[in-house]
Amino acid sequence: MTPTAASAAFDESAKTLAADAPFFIVMNAGSGRRQSDATRSVLERELGAVGRRFELRVVDDPRRLADVAREAAAAARKEGGVLVGAGGDGTLCTVAHAAHDAGCAFAVLPRGTFNYFSRDHGIPADLDRSTTLLLDARAFPVQVGFVNGRMFLVNASLGLYPRLLEDREIYKRQFGRSRLVALWSALSTMLKPHRHLRLHIDHEGSTTEIRSSTLFVGNNRLQMEQIGMPDEARALEQGLLVAIAPRPVGRLMHLWLSLHGAAGRLSDSDHVVSFTFEHITVTHPSKKRRLVKIATDGEIAKLQMPLEFRVSDKPLFLLKPEPAEAEANRS
Structure with a gap:
């Protein structure tokens, strides 16, 4: 099959992030307060232990998710950081859209039922492992689609x-x-x-x-x-x-x-x-x-x-495992 113009445009090298790049994490509280508390605890343990700066924004009103994601994306772009979505595929898509528009790197902490997006890219469903991955993963270009806007x-x-x-x-x-x-x-x-x-x-x-x-x-x-x-x-x-x-x-x-x-x-x-x-x-x-x-x-x-x-003629840059490891993690 001949590569399309879109796929040719994605033949970009993976990006290595700065060792001190901060994480701006947006989480939909609709998944439950207990899950939000558990996520914060893991972030403090895994990221705080190595002195990596992060900011967790928990969204209580789903109608504000897109606005909060855009605000966090602007901060990530300004500080050379990463916008992180924590939730299921719907939440991840909203947060990813903000990262795509802002041109900043995107990462995920899978917290949904099916997690098709993260599983396809070999990102572990286990919260500890997916959080640890943030520390040394590179950002790879991945394809996204649009219907109207x-x-x-x-x-x-x-x-x-x-x-x-x-x-x-x-x-x-x-x-x-x-x-x-x-x-x-x-x-x-x-x-x-x-x-x-x-x-x-x-x-x-x-x-x-x-x-x-x-x-x-x-x-x-x-x-x-x-x-x-x-x-x-x-x-x-x-x-x-x-x-x-x-x-x-x-x-x-x-x-x-x-x-x-x-x-x-x-x-x-x-x-x-x-x-x-x-x-x-x-x-x-x-x-x-x-x-x-x-x-x-x-x-x-x-x-x-x-x-x-x-x-889309522009890829989303996603933090994920190296290709061989990502393929082995797919399930």
Whole structure:
């Protein structure tokens, strides 16, 4: 596969940070006060013990997360430091967006349920290990995607998938956060009535109309591998994104496709359309500038059509293990 212009632009060397670069850590308190206290304790033990300066900003109101992240990113850029996100993929994406805009290095302390972004880059889920990694890791360029002006690290979607996420949050509030609760919620949503979208997709000079319950755009190699799409996973390393759309099928077939994905066999199905791209524009056949629900890394927003999905022409510089170690850590 020929590298794209975007991937060629990412052929930059990893950056070694100054030995005294400070860390500006933004954490979403929605994960719980106990988790916030535990994170602070580990930071004081691992970073404080070696005299490394850090500042932890715990955000109690999720609506302020983006503003706090931008303030911390400005401080990191001014002082040659690192902006660190502590949380799940949604929190990490918001904080990463601020780092990307400010042009400062970014690091993560995984504190979520699935942690697709950190796992894909070989960052340990263990808080002690991921904190220790901050001290000597280099910053490597990694690919990010955008839909209109909204960044995503793992995936973006419209249609049924945002509904799955909304229902999952309801189940989590009732039964707690776990992968089993997320799976049960997904099965319940799949069995409810849903309508199919009619979309026009402009890609490389041609327009294709699709009917589907959802349009899913992936930017995570681990997630693509887990659902059984290895060729698409490799395309992500060439500066491309992956679009996936199930063909119009009934609820039971949707459930069957989901089980195929969970078993890592989605590419075996004839009921799924997929393609890779650098840039696509998605419109409704009526051409009306309507608002649609979009999910980016688990967070829901309303964006106005047309929707432009694209690979960013500027990488995010992420602190992560050296390539061989990162590959060994992926799980």
